[in-house]
Amino acid sequence: MFNKIGRLDTDxxxxxxxxxxxxxxxxxxxxxxxxEKQLFVLAKTPxxxxxxxxxxxxxxxxxQRKILPLIKKMLKxxxxxxxxxxxxxxxxxxxxxxxxxxxxxxxxxxxxPWEVExxxxxxxxxxxxxxKESLKEWILSExxxxxxxxxHGMENIANSDPVYIMxxxxxxxxxxxxxxxxxxxxILTQVARxxxxxxxxxxxxxxLDADEKRVKTIWVSMKKLANIVIQKSRREKSHDxxxxxxxxxxxxxxxxNENVSKMGKKLSFxxxx
Numbered sequence: 001m002f003n004k005i006g007r008l009d010t011d012x013x014x015x016x017x018x019x020x021x022x023x024x025x026x027x028x029x030x031x032x033x034x035x036e037k038q039l040f041v042l043a044k045t046p047x048x049x050x051x052x053x054x055x056x057x058x059x060x061x062x063x064q065r066k067i068l069p070l071i072k073k074m075l076k077x078x079x080x081x082x083x084x085x086x087x088x089x090x091x092x093x094x095x096x097x098x099x100x101x102x103x104x105x106x107x108x109x110x111x112x113p114w115e116v117e118x119x120x121x122x123x124x125x126x127x128x129x130x131x132k133e134s135l136k137e138w139i140l141s142e143x144x145x146x147x148x149x150x151x152h153g154m155e156n157i158a159n160s161d162p163v164y165i166m167x168x169x170x171x172x173x174x175x176x177x178x179x180x181x182x183x184x185x186x187i188l189t190q191v192a193r194x195x196x197x198x199x200x201x202x203x204x205x206x207x208l209d210a211d212e213k214r215v216k217t218i219w220v221s222m223k224k225l226a227n228i229v230i231q232k233s234r235r236e237k238s239h240d241x242x243x244x245x246x247x248x249x250x251x252x253x254x255x256x257n258e259n260v261s262k263m264g265k266k267l268s269f270x271x272x273x
Contacts, residue, residue, distance in 0.1 A: 002045040008053055016042065016050060020057055027066050036070060043074065043085035048114070051081055055088025075108065083108070084115045091119050098127045102134055109145050121153035128157055132164055139168065144177045151183035155190040162195040166202045173206055174214055181217050188221040193228065196244040204252070207259045215259060222263065226270040246271065 001015060008016075019042050026035035042054055061067050067089075074086035087108055094101035102123070105116050124131050131153075138150035151172075154165055169184055192199040203218055210218070229245045249271055252264025 002042055002047065002050055005047050006049070008049050012050070013053060016054055017057065020054065020060075024061050027061065027063070032070075039070070039074075040077075040079075040082055044079045044081040046081060048084075051085045051115075052088045055085045055090075056092040058085075058089050059092050075111075080112070084112045087112050087115045087119070095126075098123060098130050099134075102130070106138070106146070109143065109149055113145065113149070117149060117152045120149065121156070124153040124156040128160070132157075132161070136168070136171075139171050144179060147172065147175060147177060148179040148183050151180075151187050154187050158187075158191040158194045162191050162198045165191050166199060170202070170206070173217065174211075184217060185220040185224075188218075189224050192221065192225055192245075193241055196241050196248070200244070200248045204255075204260060207263060208257050210259050215263070219263065219266070222267055223270065226267045229271060 002019075004012075019038070023035055023038040023042075026032075026038055043051065045051060058067055058071070071086045071089050074082045075090075077083050077086075087104070090101060090104050094104070101119075105119060109116050120131075135150040138146050141147055141150075151168075154168070158165065165187060169188060172180055172184060175181060175184070188199070188203075192203075203222070206214060207218060225245055226249065229242050249264055249267040252260050253268050255261045255264060
């Protein structure tokens with residue numbers, strides 16, 4: 001029943017609640033082993049949405065003192081779905097205590113990466129100032145996954161604080177991790193589309209003394225942006241992004257710095273093909 005993939009309809013939510021009611025009854029009778037087995041049947045599902053719904057529903061049990069030790073055990077379980085259900089429990093429980101929630105997410109990055117990404121994205125919408133401060137520590141971590149995840153959801157502030165994003169990227173522009181580089185090119189593309197007048201001077205500065213790896217990172221983003229310009233030019237000729245990108249490409253092509261001029265010429269070829 002709980003192996004189906006996809007979003008939940010009313011009937012599925014009803015089935016999950018009924019399953020949890022049986023779990024609650026076993027807890028009430030202090031039949032801990034049976035209760036654990038009942039919950040794990042549900043939690044080990046491959047369905048993200050079942051895990052999310054079940055994790056939140058567990059907060060409805062009247063005696064959370066019985067729930068919490070089991071949830072902590074689940075967070076270290078060998079089965080991914082069981083760990084993921086536990087992280088959604090903490091998400092719902094601690095949504096009004098984001099510092100505590102972030103601490104648990106930080107400790108769970110490697111064990112439930114997809115769920116941590118999803119929650120981080122939501123926290124950017126609810127607590128942007130806290131995320132801005134906290135993730136500065138993540139980007140300096142020795143943990144590659146933690147550094148990569150520090151960029152996830154940052155596009156939520158692409159309009160409101162592009163300067164923060166660009167200064168954050170500057171901390172990691174030469175990171176050796178391929179995953180971090182992928183995150184950088186993604187967020188760089190997103191923020192440039194909304195604030196090109198702020199982004200392009202930063203990129204110009206990074207190119208001046210760039211090694212081959214940094215040039216490649218920047219090229220991936222700029223190539224995407226140049227292709228977007230081609231598409232938008234056919235429909236939105238006065239769009240600020242289009243005009244500023246075209247002007248930047250033209251200026252870079254004649255720049256005295258070799259890295260910048262090479263980048264500008266390659267982008268001009270894309271623009272004019």
